[in-house]
Amino acid sequence: MNVRTNNNPAESPLLGMGQLSLVEHALCPLESRVASVNRSAVHLSSHQFTDKTGKRRTSRVRISSPLGLTPTDEFYLWGLLALTCSQPEPSPEFCATPHYCLRQLQVIDQHSKRGGRQYRQFAESLARLAAVNYQNDGFYDPVRREHRRISFGFLSYSLPLDDDSSRAWRIVWNKVFFEMVQAFGGHLWFDLNVYRQLDPASRRLFLLLSKVFRRKQHSPRFDLQELGVQVMGFAPTLARRDLKIKVRRAIARLEEHSIVSEPVIQAAGKGRNATTIIQLTRGAHYKTERRYALPHVESPLSELMKTIGLDLRAIRRCLREYSHTVLQQWIDITLAARERHGESFFRRSAAAYFIDNVQHAAKGTRTPPDWWHDLQRQERQAKSAAGRKTKKQSKCPDEGNAAPSLSNVLYQQFRDLGQSEDLARINAERFAATCEQAASPESQAAILQLLK
Template structure:
């Protein structure tokens, strides 16, 4: 039977305000700052960071394998999408939302900027993130209270073949990674609006200092070379003096936001060796809520509007029916609109949706076979997006979401639903 829900789920907010990062992952960068170094096929990023165990300092080794490359923009989407997932009333590893909803909540589009290039950026970031394999020989497991050897991915996804579809995208988080992120003691809540205003290097320093300022008013002395290369992602070929200058500039940007107080305190330890300390700014005098407290609109409201429901009707539907049923039957309805046409409906898409979701809530209706077949074809097409680049012809151009989908359909691996829909 349908279960009632709190109307708070439909409260609107222009963008996500509180976000989270995983505490161990912010100890080091996932890729270099320079996209020319990291945005290449079969890129492998090796780094390390120090941690304390039994009152001794030890070193953790990290290997991030990125078959499709990785960039700082992907890092932005990783934390942003994870935060949207955890913002839901009952977070699960499967997050359903339209691309427009995700980009709107992350502040990437608004009434002046509506999709296009941003849609493509999100799709390409998802593709790269879905291929990443993360390995760490001393990852802190908050559930077991110990450091462990781990290997996990970040996410997988399923999206409509039609690039102009208004149907929801499915993002499924790796179960081990999501388990760590779901644990309150394993994530760092931070102000997403401030994070968005910063440049990539400042964002990484902001998150690290956010973690350190939990315990300290002034951070312990940090080796600037280790900070610059392992945490911020500067090239290891830079001289120590160059890294020192860049860190000073980042500190000034954070000081403007009151994240740190005063200037960075550099101390010379030996010839060519420097440490730095940062002091906590007034920014941390206010409490930052976890994403679960975000008052953002349900991601299911947008597909309901695409079907033809008004805001009041959307709220009533979200309050009355189970989220899973709303997601499923809104997707069936929109798939019918896009692939079967308006003539498919005896009355209207709205009537079709209401009739089916009401019966489904009583356990007397299941999704149609044609929709299940469509989902299988889309899953096959999405799976082929991750095929190794080495299998492509020697002179082939780099893959993108749209041209790979077109190739999959042309090859006959997926029966063509509508070739004109692949832009």
């Protein structure tokens, strides 16, 4: 999917950016109500790939989410990646106000009040994403052009202590993850407006098909269980007929948006080997080559400099003449000075203070004040304290007592239903982990007796 730069935002849709290996499987179960409150949630999944010898293999995926994870968080993950990579000089560090991010993602409009429910949801989603650890033993590395064992987090962040602060939020992408996203052959651009109109299950199928339909007219022949559970995130305990209904419903949603056409859903095999095969055809959404154009995205620094008091002409000059690193630093210092000391701190004005310091800093003759370093240290300490509290809450005192035996019993149950060894093991471990987190030891023992 080719990408070009476009200075006319009216010609381009709102874009999201997905990582090609991540769209192969669900990042969390679809039961967001459970996942959102489940501490130390571990989601196990898998996906198929072809190794360098042409042999089909199964990669095992483990996603640890100490704060839980919901399908809604994926919208912010793909949206923030797109905003970061749409900047003139994309880097792993992205600084912007929450108002800027939500406005660019069209969650709010330019007239919306700052703060409120959307801000809180965005901050909560950011916290959950920052706590995630992702592991995959068959992840395609587009830089080295081979499948590798990998482990990374998504992002880190630094936010002002005051919720009402006008200072920027600092989001720093994990170096390994961002390298995988930025590399040629490591990402795909997609229509975020279409994505937003879909339900979570349809969204995941939309991203996988966006990867497949870039090169092929028809999808592979998907197994119902693999597609519904591993890609879309439905529970592995769903009866086949119920899973089939839910997957059909998601496909119908994609048909409404012309993403797929002529779906073929047919039974295959008999007895224990009976399954359902699904094949989809590329819809009109992909009929012409979609040369997505990077929209002319307003720099997040523009909004911040406007807050300081610079006019449009001065903002453009600053963006043209000074590095974003210098601008980001002195924007934060200026806004922090205003919040800490008030307008009386500035001899002339906040805008004059900012311009003077940027000019000297660009020449190497001005460094940040000590009080600003002290403030940053306080913010780091506050974040570390919050992280320690999270780890303490996420510890499970009965960890390991019931899951191994329950996992083995479930494994045999899934094998009896006709699942492959790899799929049965993954589903058994995933369901056992959920039971371990949600039930007391007595309840786990009762479940085990019922299964036996």
